[in-house]
Amino acid sequence: MRVCNEGFDKAFIDENRDMYAISFTQYVLSGRWKYFILWYLRGETRRYTDIKKFLGGLSQGSLTKQLRELEQDGVIKRDVYPEVPPRVEYSLTDKGNKLLPILEKMEDFGKEYG
Amino acid sequence: MRVCNEGFDKAFIDENRDMYAISFTQYVLSGRWKYFILWYLRGETRRYTDIKKFLGGLSQGSLTKQLRELEQDGVIKRDVYPEVPPRVEYSLTDKGNKLLPILEKMEDFGKEYG
DNA sequence: CGGAATCCAGAGTGATACTG
DNA sequence: CAGTATCACTCTGGATTCCG
Numbered sequence: 001m002r003v004c005n006e007g008f009d010k011a012f013i014d015e016n017r018d019m020y021a022i023s024f025t026q027y028v029l030s031g032r033w034k035y036f037i038l039w040y041l042r043g044e045t046r047r048y049t050d051i052k053k054f055l056g057g058l059s060q061g062s063l064t065k066q067l068r069e070l071e072q073d074g075v076i077k078r079d080v081y082p083e084v085p086p087r088v089e090y091s092l093t094d095k096g097n098k099l100l101p102i103l104e105k106m107e108d109f110g111k112e113y114g
Numbered sequence: 115m116r117v118c119n120e121g122f123d124k125a126f127i128d129e130n131r132d133m134y135a136i137s138f139t140q141y142v143l144s145g146r147w148k149y150f151i152l153w154y155l156r157g158e159t160r161r162y163t164d165i166k167k168f169l170g171g172l173s174q175g176s177l178t179k180q181l182r183e184l185e186q187d188g189v190i191k192r193d194v195y196p197e198v199p200p201r202v203e204y205s206l207t208d209k210g211n212k213l214l215p216i217l218e219k220m221e222d223f224g225k226e227y228g
Numbered sequence: 229c230g231g232a233a234t235c236c237a238g239a240g241t242g243a244t245a246c247t248g
Numbered sequence: 249c250a251g252t253a254t255c256a257c258t259c260t261g262g263a264t265t266c267c268g
Contacts, residue, residue, distance in 0.1 A: 002259080002260085003146070003259095012170065017225070018153070018221050020224065020228065021220070021221045021222075021223070021225045022150075022153065022217055022220045022224055023149070024223075024224040024227070024228030025221075025223045025228070026149055028223075031260080031261090032260080033261090035133075035136050035137070035140055036136075036137075039132070039133055039136065047229090047230095048229075048230055048231080049229070049230080052230095056126065058261090058262085059262050059263060059264090060231070060232095061231090061232085061233085061234095061263075062260090062261050062263095064230080064231065065260085066261095074227075080230095085229040085230080086229050086230060086231085086268085087229075087230090088229080088231085095227060098226065098227070099223060101222075102216060102219040102220055102223065105215045105216040105219050106135070106139035106140065106216055107132050107135045108135075108212075108215075109139045109142075109212055109213060109216065110135025110137070110138040110139040111131070111132075111135045112212065113138070113188075113209060113212070114135050114138030116239080116240085117239090144240095145240080145241095146240080146241070161249090161250095162249075162250055162251080163249065163250080166250095171242095172241095172242085173241085173242050173244085174250075174252090175241090175242065175243080175244090175251090175252080175253085176241060176242055176243095178250080178251060178252080179240095179241085199249040199250080200248085200251085201249075202250060202251085
């Protein structure tokens, strides 16, 4: 659900800056696999194939789409090494690292109730 | 995206309890309006109509569905007062309150980058 | 190896009409 | 006031195929 504050008028947003902020973050994290990808990349640089292997049966098309969105939102970095065969590595940006506290709190909740 | 750990086999889950926990939390929070509803209910008991008014042009059908899911997942409580006209109030459960730290971290991120 | 392009099924969302 | 029921639409994720 890639939607960020649609349906809210300006007055509402001005009066609810906190909710606007939450909505923005929800937008960045929207997607079935974003949480897993970020979690897998924390503190490590990973290759495309390794991410795919880690996530199981996820199709290439879907994985690439999620990675592109994360890259465009500035939370992951994509480094291409023009070798043969080609090598592409992904890692978290500083911005991406700032998402980890959210994942940690989600982990806490899930471990208590899941 | 009401999906919780589909596509992961048991071995994967056993080796990745933290991701399983995150996935569970993502499941509980999945839905366009869940974050807003929880945020609006923090520390307060609210009536159905007030929630609807707060969220803007959201249709009754959609709001009811989100509230039902939150109730079934045990994060909000629904109290019915059989008056005329009827009154229904919603509030966070203890479990629901445990979700607030996640929202706070999301607020932090959104205020820094949104 | 790491994609891009295309198509499709299904979930999620919402508008509308009706009810106790 | 606070729903339920139905229908229609959109968007995402996934399968498939092809490429440098």
